[in-house]
Amino acid sequence: MRNIFALLVIVCLSMNVQAQLLWKISGNGLKQSSYIFGTHHLAPLSIKDSIKGLPKALDETQQVYCELKMLDAQSPEILQKMQKAMFIESDTTLQSLLSAQDYEIANKFCKENLMFDLASAPKIKPMYIANNVVVISYIKHVGNFNPQEQLDTYFQKIAVEKGKKTFGLETYDFQFNLLYNSIPLKRQATQLMCALKYIEKGVNETKEIAAAYMKQDLNKMKQISNERMNNECDPLPGEKERMLDDRNQKWAEQIPAIIKETPTFFAVGALHLAGNKGVLNLLKKQGYKIEPIK
Numbered sequence: 394m395r396n397i398f399a400l401l402v403i404v405c406l407s408m409n410v411q412a413q414l415l416w417k418i419s420g421n422g423l424k425q426s427s428y429i430f431g432t433h434h435l436a437p438l439s440i441k442d443s444i445k446g447l448p449k450a451l452d453e454t455q456q457v458y459c460e461l462k463m464l465d466a467q468s469p470e471i472l473q474k475m476q477k478a479m480f481i482e483s484d485t486t487l488q489s490l491l492s493a494q495d496y497e498i499a500n501k502f503c504k505e506n507l508m509f510d511l512a513s514a515p516k517i518k519p520m521y522i523a524n525n526v527v528v529i530s531y532i533k534h535v536g537n538f539n540p541q542e543q544l545d546t547y548f549q550k551i552a553v554e555k556g557k558k559t560f561g562l563e564t565y566d567f568q569f570n571l572l573y574n575s576i577p578l579k580r581q582a583t584q585l586m587c588a589l590k591y592i593e594k595g596v597n598e599t600k601e602i603a604a605a606y607m608k609q610d611l612n613k614m615k616q617i618s619n620e621r622m623n624n625e626c627d628p629l630p631g632e633k634e635r636m637l638d639d640r641n642q643k644w645a646e647q648i649p650a651i652i653k654e655t656p657t658f659f660a661v662g663a664l665h666l667a668g669n670k671g672v673l674n675l676l677k678k679q680g681y682k683i684e685p686i687k
Contacts, residue, residue: 413611414444414611415431415445415446415447415686416685418648418681419681420680421649421681423652423653423681427651427659428450428453428657429658429666430444430548430661431662431665432662432663436606436607438539438544438547440606446686451552455558455655456560456655456658457657457658458559458561458651458657458660459661460561460562460568460662461563462561464553464559474565474569475569478574482516487517487582488511490519490578491519491582495586496511498590499519499522506525506529507522518578518581520572520576526585527595531596531603534596562647583626598617601617606663611667615664615667637664638670644672
């Protein structure tokens with residue numbers, strides 16, 4: 394599951410992305426167009442039925458790329474890698490990272506929502522719990538949300554049914570390392586307590602972002618995600634870049650070779666699309682024509 398902390402900054406949008414999720418990539422010598430779609434992990438699958446041009450975009454492309462190859466997520470190899478990544482390998486324990494009071498707060502959440510006592514998993518990384526706090530709380534408040542129905546998985550399943558190949562722009566190794574190893578354990582502990590102590594704020598923010606997504610309002614999503622608390626819960630220098638900007642740049646470097654070879658349908662998190670450092674603008678700077686499908 395992707396990191397629930399949307400670490401973003403507001404930048405002037407270089408193109409009109411306020412109300413659009415599906416875009417066509419053409420020009421710059423391409424013989425056939427490709428498409429890119431902005432997803433949101435907490436959006437109901439039914440939103441696909443309201444996106445004009447989506448069936449056509451899927452039909453006109455020969456392969457699907459998402460952030461990960463979602464159909465591999467439940468393989469024994471990937472599950473084993475995830476389990477290894479989410480546990481501390483040093484002598485440090487979660488209890489040593491938290492005060493006694495904070496440890497009890499975290500343990501209460503785990504027992505009530507993740508169905509385990511921290512005493513049974515003393516070396517679990519704080520970020521594993523943090524990644525679940527708002528998502529689980531959000532699911533409790535939104536009755537029609539089914540976490541088993543994800544847009545990324547849907548697009549890849551459709552591709553397989555039609556005999557098309559599916560790929561990931563990133564590997565599971567990369568994402569596990571990004572989520573669990575790129576942030577020091579002490580900082581992870583801080584982020585965990587921020588999530589737990591401000592659950593109501595986090596849920597409300599998540600609801601607002603989801604509502605903006607359903608309106609295809611990427612600009613509003615960015616504005617909500619940019620709200621700051623002016624305390625230790627705000628992103629530190631480099632955290633936003635690792636989660637967003639650096640990945641956008643890598644994807645923008647990968648995409649040209651992919652679409653030159655084969656017309657492709659891309660599905661990545663919607664907040665990766667907008668802004669000067671968003672994937673759309675990075676592709677535009679390389680000479681591609683980026684058009685909204687309306």
